[in-house]
Amino acid sequence: MSAAGTTGGSPYGSPLPPAGPLTLWEQRWHPLREEWVIIAAHRQDRPWTGEKVVVPVEATPRYVPDCYLCPGNARVGGRRNPDYTSTFVFDNDHPCVGPDAPQPQAPPPRPFRSQRAHGLARVICYHPRHDLTLAEMPVEQIIPVVQVWQQQTRDLGARPEIRHVLCFENKGEVVGVSNYHPHGQINATNFVFKTIETELAASQRYLHETGRPLFADIIAAEQADGRRVLYEDEHTIGFVPYFARYAYEVYVAPRRTVAHIQALNGAEVESLARALKDVTVRFDNLWRMPFPYVMPLHQAPTDGGDYRAFHFFIAFHPPLRQPNLLKYLAGPEIGGGNFLSDTSPEEKAAELQALPTTHYREAQPDS
Ligand SMILES: [Zn+2]
Numbered sequence: 001m002s003a004a005g006t007t008g009g010s011p012y013g014s015p016l017p018p019a020g021p022l023t024l025w026e027q028r029w030h031p032l033r034e035e036w037v038i039i040a041a042h043r044q045d046r047p048w049t050g051e052k053v054v055v056p057v058e059a060t061p062r063y064v065p066d067c068y069l070c071p072g073n074a075r076v077g078g079r080r081n082p083d084y085t086s087t088f089v090f091d092n093d094h095p096c097v098g099p100d101a102p103q104p105q106a107p108p109p110r111p112f113r114s115q116r117a118h119g120l121a122r123v124i125c126y127h128p129r130h131d132l133t134l135a136e137m138p139v140e141q142i143i144p145v146v147q148v149w150q151q152q153t154r155d156l157g158a159r160p161e162i163r164h165v166l167c168f169e170n171k172g173e174v175v176g177v178s179n180y181h182p183h184g185q186i187n188a189t190n191f192v193f194k195t196i197e198t199e200l201a202a203s204q205r206y207l208h209e210t211g212r213p214l215f216a217d218i219i220a221a222e223q224a225d226g227r228r229v230l231y232e233d234e235h236t237i238g239f240v241p242y243f244a245r246y247a248y249e250v251y252v253a254p255r256r257t258v259a260h261i262q263a264l265n266g267a268e269v270e271s272l273a274r275a276l277k278d279v280t281v282r283f284d285n286l287w288r289m290p291f292p293y294v295m296p297l298h299q300a301p302t303d304g305g306d307y308r309a310f311h312f313f314i315a316f317h318p319p320l321r322q323p324n325l326l327k328y329l330a331g332p333e334i335g336g337g338n339f340l341s342d343t344s345p346e347e348k349a350a351e352l353q354a355l356p357t358t359h360y361r362e363a364q365p366d367s
Contacts, residue, residue, distance in 0.1 A: 060131035095121035135280035142273035156188035157302025172292020215311030235271035240349035245339035253313035259300035
């Protein structure tokens with residue numbers, strides 16, 4: 001299987017097409033991260049002879065006897081999952097932070113610091129069926145997932161030792177997940193993750209300088225432009241941000257500014273579930289395969305501070321830029337800390353907008 005632009009030759013062997021009116025070559029400001037994103041869309045068709053990713057597309061069974069997430073199955077250490085029928089949350093058997101984390105070893109010399117890896121790591125099974133993903137679950141079954149995020153954020157955030165609750169999903173082998181069973185994770189930590197700290201500082205500065213919430217202005221600007229909006233109803237909006245760092249990056253956000261997911265009311269929860277369904281179906285329909293992504297919930301800290309400036313949203317960061325081509329993080333991203341994107345957010349949004357909102361596996365063959 002070969003993707004566009006894989007016809008051979010050295011990556012440096014052919015001249016780049018000239019940047020013209022049809023290509024995008026500029027830097028865009030990421031107001032939440034307060035950093036530049038280099039957009040060099042004229043590079044996207046450059047020849048590529050490197051490694052390609054193979055995404056498995058074989059049929060998945062509804063139940064897998066040795067899956068540690070399927071209902072009724074045993075997990076590492078011998079604990080057994082209940083015969084759950086909706087969502088199911090349990091403490092991660094391999095936690096990165098936990099109540100049993102030991103006290104740090106002897107204090108390190110300055111300027112080094114250490115602290116206990118105290119916190120809670122949990123796993124959320126979205127559905128008892130092993131073969132379903134968010135994209136294939138009906139909206140009525142996505143609603144309980146959103147409600148679990150609400151409940152977990154509320155409960156874990158209320159603990160005095162917890163400063164922030166990070167809910168996320170890693171989906172697909174290319175982001176390190178080999179178990180297809182639909183699930184996400186929670187890291188409730190005694191520190192605030194760096195991305196949230198950065199976004200919070202930017203949002204507070206913007207509110208102070210303009211009197212308006214930053215994310216509300218991002219939504220207003222996306223609505224005014226319209227070219228990158230994928231989904232919109234009374235309560236929720238989904239769009240490829242103007243400053244997208246990944247080719248198919250999508251933000252899904254309530255239109256009302258709330259700092260945490262548990263502040264959403266029933267109608268907003270339903271609407272958020274519909275938006276998640278819409279976006280994930282478009283993703284799967286793009287290349288007719290389960291579309292990998294990293295999906296974090298961006299929420300304010302839970303330590304009781306004043307977070308009126310912070311606007312909760314969900315981000316999808318898909319690592320693929322073509323069906324079998326990974327976006328590699330390299331010199332600019334890892335070395336420099338800024339993203340280099342080879343694609344135009346407007347073009348990628350148009351691709352997603354053009355797709356049907358019925359999942360390809362649900363669609364009738366004749367329709
Ligand atoms: Zn399973």
